[in-house]
Amino acid sequence: MKKLIDKYVGKIVSQGLAERESIALIGLDAEFTANRSLSDIDPELLKVFDRMNINALLYAEPAEPYRSILRYLAAHHNGCLVPTDCETRTFLHDIPVIPVLSAEAVVTALSHRKAAIVGDKGIISFGTVSPEQAFVSFSSVCFSTFVKFFTDVMYHLDDLAGRRADRNAELLEAYREISGKVPAPVLGCDAVPLSPPAEIDEIYRQMADTGKELVRQRLVDSYFGNISYIYGDTIYISQTGSSMDELEACIDAVPLDGSSSSGITASSELSAHISIFRRTGRRAIIHGHPKFTVIMSMSCRKQGCDMSTCYRSCRTERSVSGMPVVSGEIGTGPTGLVHTVPEAMTRGKAVLVFGHGIFSASGDNFSPAFDLLRSAEETCRKEYFKKIQALI
Incomplete structure (x- = not known):
């Protein structure tokens, strides 16, 4: 203990x-x-x-x-x-x-x-x-x-600009204080593999190394995120509820044809990962929850919408700095992100999900997918403070 x-x-x-x-x-x-x-x-x-x-x-x-x-x-x-x-x-x-x-x-x-x-x-x-x-x-x-x-x-500032609210001076004063305490992004390093894995053992090692770097740079909060790699006719994917910085023994090998029950412990977004590969051919896929990416994915105050259901049912086309934003909830149900993310990935290599973070994918190694996710968070961070500064 x-x-x-x-x-x-x-x-x-x-x-x-x-x-x-x-x-x-x-x-x-x-x-x-x-x-x-x-x-x-x-x-x-x-x-x-x-x-x-x-x-x-x-x-x-x-x-x-x-x-x-x-x-x-x-x-x-x-x-x-x-x-x-x-x-x-x-x-x-x-x-x-x-x-x-x-x-x-x-x-x-x-x-x-x-x-x-x-x-x-x-x-x-x-x-x-x-x-x-x-x-x-x-x-x-x-x-x-x-x-x-x-x-x-x-x-609040969106509603204020649209004259739908009175100015909340206390909230804005708290923002001025707290925004100055947000730490700078964690600097990167060369831990994410640059070359495609040549054998199965290397797939496990590269996934584990990439997971550790995602946590170190605070692009996921240990448990909420997943990672996969397609090799031959098998997808290697992190298990549901696994710690992204301890993936060595928490990766499932799941046949793409569904011929095994090994996927029962795999990430709940297994179907989305498989569909992304089938729609795009990209083999290295990362899903993370960087904070400002999540925040900017929800940057919408469209009038007449039920904001409580936007995350699963919105079909309005939106983007943040050119990255598509789609709705979709976990799983394979009628409003599951498996129906929205893979299609959006055909239009870009990174897709934001409303209130749910980002999926990024690259051809055959994790480095480009990781860089996409990291640069998306940096972009969303800048876009957030730029937007607030313009409205405040």
């Missing part, structure tokens, strides 16, 4: 989600184990274990800019926050906000949700099997609140 606790505390710190001294990650095996002395941990956290069937509890004050975002959103949303991006809305549903750190309030909130915001101080999450679950939920709340805050600012 101690190794797992140290591992996920390390991930939280390396991904810029929280500072080490603000983290309390507690595991329960035969006895309590934590990343700090139990005497330094709020007793209310330990009481939660008496009332929930869990083996891990994570409580931390997030790092900037998440800390300031959390404080603003918690102060202006009584009861709960509803994510605006479709991935964390599907995963988290909503995020309860509890006023103080008490075992009773925590148990009430976590009895029906994966994580909660505690006042304007921190985020609490849990695991029933491993500390990994607590880490995933904590990371998702950081991602979700970041996207929500900057999307709320964008929508």
Whole structure:
């Protein structure tokens, strides 16, 4: 348990989600184990274990800019926050906000949700099997609140320009403060392979190396994204729920003709990856959730639309800096992205999905697809701040 606790505390710190001294990650095996002395941990956290069937509890004050975002959103949303991006809305549903750190309030909130915001101080999450679950939920709340805050600012200014709202001076003042705390993009390196894999073992290695670099450059938040490579008559694809920086043992080999059930543990977007290959011939495919790409994919305030269904049913043709934006939800249903993304990929090598990130693909190696995804995030970041500056 101690190794797992140290591992996920390390991930939280390396991904810029929280500072080490603000983290309390507690595991329960035969006895309590934590990343700090139990005497330094709020007793209310330990009481939660008496009332929930869990083996891990994570409580931390997030790092900037998440800390300031959390404080603003918690102060202006009584009861709960509803994510605006479709991935964390599907995963988290909503995020309860509890006023103080008490075992009773925590148990009430976590009895029906994966994580909660505690006042304007921190985020609490849990695991029933491993500390990994607590880490995933904590990371998702950081991602979700970041996207929500900057999307709320964008929508408010759009409505203000269209004379559909009164100026929210408090929100705009918070934006001025928080936007200055957004870190610069992480610099790239040469970790993404430049040449096509020559054999199957190399496919696994290249996928794992590319996944690690996606996480290092913060283009995915560890778990929400997927990657695939088509070699011969087989697609090699990351498993559903796998950590993108630990793919070595989490890649499925799935026959393209559907002759095996091996795809049962593959990414939920397996069908979309196969269809992209069949429509374009591109073998290296990456799907990620870079923050500003997700935000700009939702840059639309078309009047008369039901914004709650745009992510799955909008058919209006839109683009961001020449990149198509399509709707579509996870899976193969009638509104699944398998019906929209592959067709759009015939018109470009990168496609944004409303509230769901980006798909990029390249011919036979991962480097161009990775560069497309990274440059798309840089472009969306610039476009966002350019748009806000013009409206503010």
